[in-house]
Amino acid sequence: MNQQNICMNNEIDRPEDSVASVPAIVVRGLWSSYPGRRKGTTIDVLEGVDMETARGEFACIVGPSGCGKTTLLNTIAGFLEATRGEVLVEGRRVVGPDPKRIFIFQEGGVFPWLTVRDNVGFGLGELQRSERDSIIQHYIDMVGLTGFESSYPRELSGGMRQRVEIARALAANPEILYMDEPFGALDYFTRYKMRADLIRIWEVERKTILFVTHDIDEALQLADRIIVMNRRPARVATVVEVDAPRPRDLDSSEYLGLRHRIFAAMGMNHP
Amino acid sequence: MSLVPIATTDNAENHRNIIKPDRVRRSFSVPAPSFTLPLLVAAASIGVWELAVTFSDNDLLPGPALVVKGIIELIRKGLLAKYIVASLFRVTWGFALSVLVGVPFGLFLGWFRPAYQAFNPLIQLLRPISPIAWIPLAILWFGVSDAAPIFLIFLAGVFPITVSAAAAVRNIQTVYIRAARNFGLSRLALFRKVILPAAAPQIITGIRIALGVAWLVVVAAEMIAVNSGLGYLIIDARNAGKRYDLVVAGMIVIGLIGLGLDLLISRLERFEQIRWGSSHR
Numbered sequence: 001m002n003q004q005n006i007c008m009n010n011e012i013d014r015p016e017d018s019v020a021s022v023p024a025i026v027v028r029g030l031w032s033s034y035p036g037r038r039k040g041t042t043i044d045v046l047e048g049v050d051m052e053t054a055r056g057e058f059a060c061i062v063g064p065s066g067c068g069k070t071t072l073l074n075t076i077a078g079f080l081e082a083t084r085g086e087v088l089v090e091g092r093r094v095v096g097p098d099p100k101r102i103f104i105f106q107e108g109g110v111f112p113w114l115t116v117r118d119n120v121g122f123g124l125g126e127l128q129r130s131e132r133d134s135i136i137q138h139y140i141d142m143v144g145l146t147g148f149e150s151s152y153p154r155e156l157s158g159g160m161r162q163r164v165e166i167a168r169a170l171a172a173n174p175e176i177l178y179m180d181e182p183f184g185a186l187d188y189f190t191r192y193k194m195r196a197d198l199i200r201i202w203e204v205e206r207k208t209i210l211f212v213t214h215d216i217d218e219a220l221q222l223a224d225r226i227i228v229m230n231r232r233p234a235r236v237a238t239v240v241e242v243d244a245p246r247p248r249d250l251d252s253s254e255y256l257g258l259r260h261r262i263f264a265a266m267g268m269n270h271p
Numbered sequence: 272m273s274l275v276p277i278a279t280t281d282n283a284e285n286h287r288n289i290i291k292p293d294r295v296r297r298s299f300s301v302p303a304p305s306f307t308l309p310l311l312v313a314a315a316s317i318g319v320w321e322l323a324v325t326f327s328d329n330d331l332l333p334g335p336a337l338v339v340k341g342i343i344e345l346i347r348k349g350l351l352a353k354y355i356v357a358s359l360f361r362v363t364w365g366f367a368l369s370v371l372v373g374v375p376f377g378l379f380l381g382w383f384r385p386a387y388q389a390f391n392p393l394i395q396l397l398r399p400i401s402p403i404a405w406i407p408l409a410i411l412w413f414g415v416s417d418a419a420p421i422f423l424i425f426l427a428g429v430f431p432i433t434v435s436a437a438a439a440v441r442n443i444q445t446v447y448i449r450a451a452r453n454f455g456l457s458r459l460a461l462f463r464k465v466i467l468p469a470a471a472p473q474i475i476t477g478i479r480i481a482l483g484v485a486w487l488v489v490v491a492a493e494m495i496a497v498n499s500g501l502g503y504l505i506i507d508a509r510n511a512g513k514r515y516d517l518v519v520a521g522m523i524v525i526g527l528i529g530l531g532l533d534l535l536i537s538r539l540e541r542f543e544q545i546r547w548g549s550s551h552r
Contacts, residue, residue: 079449099455105446112547113468122464123454154547172454 023088024055024176024208025076030085032071045071047233048085053225055090058202058209060219063229064266069212070180072229076210077103077178090175099123101176102169107185110153110164116140117149119164123172139167142201159190166198170205179211183218195221199246216262220255221248228265237265333516341520350504355528358489358500361417362532365424366485370478373429377436377477378470382462387437394433402427402488406495420492420500427488428481435477439470472540472548479536486529501525 032046045068053059063069074080076087078096087094089101097103102123110119121136140149143163153161162182169177183191195218202209213219219226223242230237240258242248248255317335324334333341345351380387402423413419443466451465493502501521508517540549 077453079452097449097453097455099453101453103449103453105450107446108444109446109450111447111450111465111468113471113544152543152547 022055023052024057024090025059025210026052026088027072027076028086028088030072030075030087031083032068032075032080033083045234046075047235049229049235051227051236051239053208053210053227055208056206057224058211058222059225059227060211060213060223061227061229062213062216062219062262062266064231064268065214067229067231067266068234069214069229073103073178073180073210073212077101079103099172100174101178102172102174104162104165104169104177104179104182106181107158108161110161110168112153115150115152116145116156116164119153120167120171122168135171139171142170142204143167144197157190159186159194162186162194163197166201170201170207174207176208176210179209181213182211184213184215191218196247198222203246216259217250219262220250220258221246226262228262230265230267232267237267238262330515333519337516338519338523341514341516342524345504345517345520351524354499354501354504355524357497358493358502359528361420361492361500362424362482362485362489364417365421365489366428366482368421368425369428369432369481369485372425373432373477373481374436374474376429377433377474378440378466380433381437381440381470382466387441391437394430398430398434402484403491406492409492410496415497417497419496420489423492423496424485424488427484431481431484432474432477435480436470436474439473439477440466442473443469468544472545475536475539475545475548479533479540482532482536483529486525486532490525501528 027049030046030049031044033042033044035041036043049068049072051061061069061072071080075082076089076094078094078098078101089098103109111122114122117136117140120139121132124132124135127135137149140146143166145160145163145167148156148160153164156164165182183194186194199222211219211222220242226240226242228237228240229235238261240262242258244254320332321335324332342351345354380390405423405426406419409419409422413422447465447469448461451461456464489500490502490505493500494506497503498507501524505518505521508514508521539545
């Protein structure tokens with residue numbers, strides 16, 4: 001693995017923060033295969049993935065479509081079983097989904113039969129009414145849906161529905177958020193706004209985030225660490241660390257260089 | 272029997288357009304016309320009926336005026352109310368039984384794949400047998416009593432309800448199940464908070480189809496297995512003096528009550544917790 005530290009603001013490397021240096025997610029030699037059409041053949045979706053992310057870090061997995069990044073995230077989240085290799089989260093082997101680690105789906109993850117309020121409160125356990133209500137309201141306000149508490153998802157736009165899902169995840173107070181192209185189905189401007197809001201929320205909440213995207217610019221805008229995947233073989237090609245304050249100006253020359261490197265690592269020529 | 276679901280669905284569409292939902296905020300609903308258009312069409316049909324009877328100059332079909340007189344006669348004699356109550360009583364019991372059995376059984380089949388694989392062929396074999404074909408056995412088992420038509424209505428309703436409930440569970444989107452599992456729901460909570468509400472719209476559709484079929488079957492059953500009800504009225508009016516005005520009067524009443532039942536049950540689909548199912552499918 002080719003790991004590099006890119007320091008954008010000419011500072012000396014910041015002192016190792018003891019909390020940030022604890023690995024939150026460790027993936028070792030992960031294979032994922034399923035039986036092919038013909039008997040005896042298998043199709044390998046992941047071919048020995050190794051990666052890790054630190055606690056409190058915003059990490060992005062990028063890669064061309066079909067490189068297995070969604071399979072990787074689903075396996076890390078415990079929805080899919082690995083064929084070989086292991087996933088450790090906070091030092092423990094993952095055997096299934098866990099309320100401490102909430103998955104945010106690309107589309108349609110909110111429950112259409114519940115109001116915004118009830119969706120956001122879905123993951124809250126037994127709590128006193130007033131406490132429950134105040135947590136729900138807090139996160140509805142945080143994602144900017146104040147005034148829509150009693151609306152049903154079908155009355156909301158796609159971007160607003162994703163905000164509901166983010167609020168629902170945060171209200172459950174997880175340690176980690178897994179996000180599978182959460183803004184992929186949204187239009188350009190909504191996506192832009194959602195990214196900015198996600199950064200604002202992350203800077204307040206400081207959850208570990210593992211975010212899958214095929215959009216290199218999205219990764220450059222969001223991530224502390226970009227895990228770049230290859231299609232053949234389907235494993236991590238390189239890891240790029242971006243140590244720069246947000247919001248980031250992607251037109252600056254440093255980012256151009258990074259973008260080139262990521263494209264090259266994915267086995268593509270920059271257009 | 273395959274015509275029935277289609278007919279009820281059409282009613283559903285009309286209904287949605289006739290009655291404007293109270294809350295249409297930010298939803299994409301067609302601008303709702305009033306009752307005017309459907310009433311116009313009905314009036315025109317009655318006009319065509321009257322003209323056809325007048326000009327054909329034979330008694331193959333009684334005209335609308337005669338039929339209205341027949342309905343009034345039935346009301347005066349107190350027969351209409353009595354027969355409607357008798358028919359509705361049977362439908363209520365038969366239908367309630369089919370919901371009570373069909374919904375849980377369908378949910379069970381939908382959730383446990385082996386059970387579905389085991390039972391589905393049998394259900395698909397029994398389902399196409401018209402409930403009318405069961406009439407001889409129903410009379411043998413239950414005699415000439417209310418139990419026979421109730422049994423037939425139960426048979427008519429239980430299959431569409433079971434099949435739609437099973438399909439409803441099988442069609443639940445993986446993302447809902449995954450999201451629910453992610454929040455650590457117990458099996459019971461998963462069922463109550465996700466499976467049931469996610470399946471509800473399709474189950475309601477099945478129940479609605481079943482009610483339409485049940486109403487069809489009660490009339491047929493009453494023609495043979497009992498001596499009261501709207502089906503009996505029709506067969507009795509013919510046998511006891513070829514009173515075709517009363518035959519058609521009975522038919523019209525059956526149609527009106529069928530329409531009323533469908534309007535009643537379609538109100539279920541307008542609950543906010545259910546409505547998502549019709550706009551997102």
